[in-house]
Amino acid sequence: MENTKELEDFLEKVAFQKLKKMLFENVGLNCDGYRDEYLRRRFDVRLKATGSQNYSKYIIYLKKNPGEYQQLLNDLTINYTMFMRDNDVYLYLEKILLPKLFASNPVRIWSAGCASGEEPYSLAILAHKILGEKIKNHQISIFASDIDKDALLKAVKGEYQKKQLCGLSEGIVNEYFTKIGETYRVRDFVRSLIHFEQHDLMKEPLRRNLDLILCRNVMIYFAKESQQLIHMNFYNALREGGYLITGKAEMLSGEPSRKFAVVDIRTRVYQKPKQVNVVDQIGIIQPNTKITVWDFKEI
Numbered sequence: 121m122e123n124t125k126e127l128e129d130f131l132e133k134v135a136f137q138k139l140k141k142m143l144f145e146n147v148g149l150n151c152d153g154y155r156d157e158y159l160r161r162r163f164d165v166r167l168k169a170t171g172s173q174n175y176s177k178y179i180i181y182l183k184k185n186p187g188e189y190q191q192l193l194n195d196l197t198i199n200y201t202m203f204m205r206d207n208d209v210y211l212y213l214e215k216i217l218l219p220k221l222f223a224s225n226p227v228r229i230w231s232a233g234c235a236s237g238e239e240p241y242s243l244a245i246l247a248h249k250i251l252g253e254k255i256k257n258h259q260i261s262i263f264a265s266d267i268d269k270d271a272l273l274k275a276v277k278g279e280y281q282k283k284q285l286c287g288l289s290e291g292i293v294n295e296y297f298t299k300i301g302e303t304y305r306v307r308d309f310v311r312s313l314i315h316f317e318q319h320d321l322m323k324e325p326l327r328r329n330l331d332l333i334l335c336r337n338v339m340i341y342f343a344k345e346s347q348q349l350i351h352m353n354f355y356n357a358l359r360e361g362g363y364l365i366t367g368k369a370e371m372l373s374g375e376p377s378r379k380f381a382v383v384d385i386r387t388r389v390y391q392k393p394k395q396v397n398v399v400d401q402i403g404i405i406q407p408n409t410k411i412t413v414w415d416f417k418e419i
């Protein structure tokens with residue numbers, strides 16, 4: 121009996137690893153970055169939904185029903201989001217960070233893990249709100265990416281139901297959305313700032329020289345080492361002095377926590393420090409000597 125249980129546990133462990141491999145081979149999702157307990161929780165949801173008693177049975181189900189891969193992918197990449205998620209973060213963006221960035225031109229922003237688009241559209245709305253007519257003189261690009269094709273399709277469509285607009289005032293809704301029946305469509309001038317693209321955060325960033333990266337409420341699914349790898353990718357994709365905003369439940373750890381400077385811990389705003397030339401003791405600049413300074417006092 122004891123031996124049978126041990127054998128079952130062993131087979132389940134093997135099946136769990138096989139499931140991860142099948143996901144990579146069939147839909148390109150690299151599960152290695154995700155925490156195992158997170159994967160198990162999400163797999164278990166699909167086991168229940170398909171009436172499979174264990175991972176081995178679920179593998180058989182997947183082989184017979186390839187359409188199930190998409191269901192599993194949808195369950196793994198939870199897309200919950202909302203416009204202007206976390207008031208204080210968007211207040212910080214509107215009053216402090218974006219006006220500071222808009223003092224330069226062009227401005228390049230990346231919304232990484234944008235789900236159905238509420239985050240990049242919120243940024244585009246703020247850009248219009250802050251700059252008004254002057255936006256014509258600015259070159260603002262908001263790159264918005266997600267691994268989930270279905271979520272991205274919704275984002276590109278830019279159509280939302282009333283209850284999805286709950287983070288927005290009536291004035292904002294009237295100014296930046298067109299009501300078509302019961303649906304609210306983001307207006308073209310807002311949408312035109314955004315470039316949507318499919319991207320897996322476990323891969324190299326698609327853009328460089330960025331002024332600001334928002335990657336909020338995405339890292340919670342990833343194992344610590346993958347979080348650190350992704351945050352270092354962000355570090356390298358930012359220009360010197362560029363900013364990173366994470367989710368409120370997410371903290372930097374390891375190398376990224378030493379590389380980034382904390383600008384505002386409450387809203388999780390970090391900065392890639394600027395490198396400046398060092399003036400030596402007798403006042404001569406040593407051109408090849410670089411020192412890191414954190415310019416969060418500027419804000």
Ligand SMILES: C[S@@+](CC[C@H](N)C(=O)[O-])C[C@H]1O[C@@H](n2cnc3c(N)ncnc32)[C@H](O)[C@@H]1O
Nearest residue numbers: 197199200201233235266267268320321336337
């Ligand atoms: C909870 S939503 C967060 C949306 C938005 N950033 C926010 O804070 O409201 C998490 C998003 O991360 C995406 N995601 C999960 N794993 C990913 C990966 N490996 N690469 C890119 N996006 C990923 C999911 O598809 C999902 O849309």
